[in-house]
Every structure is written in C-alpha cells, then in structure tokens.
Amino acid sequence: MISYIATLLAGITALVFLLHMFLRLTQDAREPPSVDTEVPFLSVLARIGWRGLSYWDKHAYVRSQLPIFTIRLPYFRIYVVNSTKLIPIVQRHVETISFSPIMVEMSARFMAVSNKTSDIIRRDPMDDHGFVAGVSQTTHVDLSPGQSLDSLNEESVRTLSGALESSASAVVNMREWIDKEITMATTEAIYGPLNPFRDPAVISAWPDYENGLAPLLLNVLPAITARRPAKARETLVRAYKRYYAQGGHLQASPFIQHRYEFYLQRGVPLEDIARIEVGAAVGLISNTKPATFWLLYHVCSDELLLNACRQELMSNAVHTRKHTRTLDMTRVKGSCPVLFSAFKETFRCHGVGIAIRQVVEDDVVDNRYLLKRGSYLLIPAQVQHRQRSIWGENVDEFDHNRFLPDESNRGPKRRRNPVAFRGFGGGATLCPGRHFAATEVLAFVALAILRFDIRPRSGRWVMPSAANIRLDTMFHRLDHDPAVTLIPREGSTEWRVMFSGLDEPMRVSVEDGIDVAE
Numbered sequence: 001m002i003s004y005i006a007t008l009l010a011g012i013t014a015l016v017f018l019l020h021m022f023l024r025l026t027q028d029a030r031e032p033p034s035v036d037t038e039v040p041f042l043s044v045l046a047r048i049g050w051r052g053l054s055y056w057d058k059h060a061y062v063r064s065q066l067p068i069f070t071i072r073l074p075y076f077r078i079y080v081v082n083s084t085k086l087i088p089i090v091q092r093h094v095e096t097i098s099f100s101p102i103m104v105e106m107s108a109r110f111m112a113v114s115n116k117t118s119d120i121i122r123r124d125p126m127d128d129h130g131f132v133a134g135v136s137q138t139t140h141v142d143l144s145p146g147q148s149l150d151s152l153n154e155e156s157v158r159t160l161s162g163a164l165e166s167s168a169s170a171v172v173n174m175r176e177w178i179d180k181e182i183t184m185a186t187t188e189a190i191y192g193p194l195n196p197f198r199d200p201a202v203i204s205a206w207p208d209y210e211n212g213l214a215p216l217l218l219n220v221l222p223a224i225t226a227r228r229p230a231k232a233r234e235t236l237v238r239a240y241k242r243y244y245a246q247g248g249h250l251q252a253s254p255f256i257q258h259r260y261e262f263y264l265q266r267g268v269p270l271e272d273i274a275r276i277e278v279g280a281a282v283g284l285i286s287n288t289k290p291a292t293f294w295l296l297y298h299v300c301s302d303e304l305l306l307n308a309c310r311q312e313l314m315s316n317a318v319h320t321r322k323h324t325r326t327l328d329m330t331r332v333k334g335s336c337p338v339l340f341s342a343f344k345e346t347f348r349c350h351g352v353g354i355a356i357r358q359v360v361e362d363d364v365v366d367n368r369y370l371l372k373r374g375s376y377l378l379i380p381a382q383v384q385h386r387q388r389s390i391w392g393e394n395v396d397e398f399d400h401n402r403f404l405p406d407e408s409n410r411g412p413k414r415r416r417n418p419v420a421f422r423g424f425g426g427g428a429t430l431c432p433g434r435h436f437a438a439t440e441v442l443a444f445v446a447l448a449i450l451r452f453d454i455r456p457r458s459g460r461w462v463m464p465s466a467a468n469i470r471l472d473t474m475f476h477r478l479d480h481d482p483a484v485t486l487i488p489r490e491g492s493t494e495w496r497v498m499f500s501g502l503d504e505p506m507r508v509s510v511e512d513g514i515d516v517a518e
C-alpha cells in the first residue's frame, strides 16, 4: 500500500515538474506574466470550473494586481488587461487585436446561419469593407445622434409613456414588469407596426432563448445542453421570417431598413437575415432591461435619492398646464444631474461586461508586452469599476452623488480617469446603442417615479442578490424578482412626453466626454 502511494506521489510530482518545464519553454519572457500556475494549465482550469465567469474579474484580479497577465490553458492563452492606462493602448491596436474573428465565430454558432452565409460573414473579417465592419458601420450611423436616433427615442418613449398610464394600484413583479415594457418600447421603435414581439409566441419563446445564450455559444453537445434555447430560437426565426416576408422592414426604423439592404447587397438569403436579426435582438433589449431595473431599484429604495430625483424632475423637466403634465426628455437628459449621476453609478456598480478580443498577429503593446497570435484578450469592466485608487474608499458602496458635476468651485476640478467607466465598453466596439438605451432607461425611471409610489410587498427594500455573471450579459442578472405595489400618485393628471431639443448625445463613455470629476 505504502509503495503504491509513493509511486502515485512520485508520478504526480513528475507530471507537475513536466508541466512547469513545458510552461517555461512555451512562455516567452516578453509575454505578460502567467498566473495561477501552481499546477500549470490544470489549477487555472479547476478555478474557472469552480468560479465560472466571476473568475475573470473577482479571482484573477484579487490574486494579481498586475497591469496585464496571462492565463495559460491547454490549447490557448488568454491575456487579461487590468491597467486603466493599458486599455486605450490596447484598443488602438485595431488591426491586430480585434473583435471581428470572434464575431465571425459567434454568428456561426449562436445564430446557426447556413454555410453560404457563414462564408459571406467570414469574408475579409479584418478589412474595413468586410461584412463585420460593414454591419458595424451601418449600425453606428443609425444609432448616432441625428434624425434616425431622434425618431427611435421619440417612438420608444411614447410607447413607454402609454404603457405606464394607470389610475389604479397594481401588484407586479418588478423585473417582469420592466422587462415587458422595455422589450415592447424598444422593439416597437425598432421594428415598426409589424413588430414580431407583438406575437405572444415570440414573447414566450424569448426567455428560453435569452437564458440559453451561453450553451448556444459554447456549442458543446448542443442537442443536450442547448435543446430549449435552440427550439426557442427556431420559433423566433419563423416569426422574423414572416416579418420580412410581409414587408415589416419597409415600415420599420432606418436602423432595420439599412441593415436589411446591407444583407441583401451581400447576398444573404431571407432565412439567414432573420437568423442574424434574432441574434442582434439580444443586444437591443437584454442589457437595457437589467439597467432599468437596477436604477429604479436604487432610486426607490433610498428615500433621499427618490425625493431629490422627483424634485429636480418637477423643477427642471416637467411643465404643468391645468391637469396635464408634460415630461421633457431633453431636460431629463441634460438638466437632472442627480438622476443622471445615479444612472452612471448604476452602471459602475452593476455593469459587468467583459470585452473579448482575439490577437490576430503577434503584437507588442506599450513597447513591452508581447501578445501571441491566436490568443484571446479580455478587458473585464468590473475590474475598472472597482479600482479603489480611482473611485475612492467608498468604491464598494452605491453613491448616487459620485458623478455629480463639481459645483463647489474650490479650485481646479480633479478629474478621475474616465477610462475606468466602461458601462458601454470602449474603443472600436464602443456600444453604438448607448444613446438610445440611456434615453430609454432614464425615461422609464423618470416616468415611473413621477407617476407611482413604488412599494415593496415585503414591507422593506432588500437588495436582490446577483451572484451569477454570465458570458452573455453586460449587467448583473437578478437571482429573484421582488414583488412591488404601484400606487398612482396623481390619479386625475394626464401625462405627456416631449423632446424640446433633438440631436443631443448622451455623455456616457470616455469617447463622449463623460464627466467624472471628483
């Protein structure tokens, strides 16, 4: 028995020694240092298996304060960028560190397009005239400040305002309520009168699809691991095919029309246009819903913040005429600093997106770190959002005043590094939907708190836990859905919405000049 154990221990020691040798031989000294190498390749696998996606930000960051480090896995490397200084540098290497190859891979897996379309998507992935770059350009144009974005904003806010009209109290599950209204407001604005989300089959298939994105993306034994989401996806694809066949896109927003023309010019068949757009719908609605939930939760659960938001909305953004009140969304966006500060703090505390890129060619960043071709590179937003050196000692608290402009005039403004705010990502893949999403989130919360007292059924607000971070989400997902009572505040008042100024960008990223003064 003793000799058996001794042999086993000797075998394990030899294996660990060999793995260390292999690691040393294959890791270039100029590469970022590798971490979690007690047993090379295996200890990191065990930790990822144990902690899931929270490994990338929580564990890897806590273990290592390195500006950038390497995770060695059996077949590939992952570089994780921690340093705020390195982020803009890495983001400038668009030719060599790119999202395009990942986009190509993802479209084949989770949209399940035909081989023909897969080939079209794969064409020139790194070229400005390639498919991936082309869709991105079209999307950015129609979602940037201008006429197209104005009409999307007006339509979605109008739908929200209609949906939140009520003169009687109601009990709702808060997440379910927000999910439904945000989904309908967004999709009505985007898809127009033949919106596929008017179909109850689409509404009921959506959660299975959205909750199953990770298994669809991973594509390991999909018949077993992704059966439900794949079935839900087919229901959605059928509805989208009907939408295009009936000419729904001809009455839709320029965003949909231009994307449709782009696909047609590239020779994508109708079935696959439907598949691509079902995939794109995730970006349209899946992050706006939890963002709205968390902002409304924080505003309603803090009496001081609630009163401050109501007061500034009433003073700065609401016109009253007899029994009619009009909420001016341009003023909500530009003249309600407390609500806007709470909005950004919500993104700082709950924004958990992990930007993922592939290294397309060997490259050296910041004149010192060698990144090897074929590796992946991650920029976890949570690492930035929890930097004590940037956000201060109260980094772990929700401080709704954190982003208030400095009105104290006590000398020159101290500015925090705005790169550390990554609620909408940054660089070449900065979220093009940020102006639209921000307008919608603020509109929902403003209308909800002006029209209702929102009280938790349990008697007190309890912060929902959101332990699970998932591959497919940019925001904390809730583990349970709190029940609340909506009590109308002014029964006889008629509410309207308007935009007194159009073409207004939202300053929600470093690229927009976000204000993060202290």
Ligand code: HEM
Pocket (backbone or CB within 6 Å): 099, 136, 139, 143, 283, 284, 285, 287, 288, 289, 291, 353, 354, 355, 356, 422, 423, 424, 425, 426, 428, 429, 430, 431, 432, 433, 434, 436, 437, 438, 474, 475
């Ligand atoms: C609160 C809501 C939203 C959040 C938190 C959010 C967050 C993000 C983030 C973090 C990225 C960057 C991903 C990366 O760098 O890898 C991104 C990209 C993107 N988002 Fe959003 N987003 C939201 C709403 C929207 C909406 C409403 C749309 C469309 C109308 C949209 C469309 C996109 C697209 C198309 C990209 C990819 C951009 C590219 O590759 O060029 N997003 N989003």
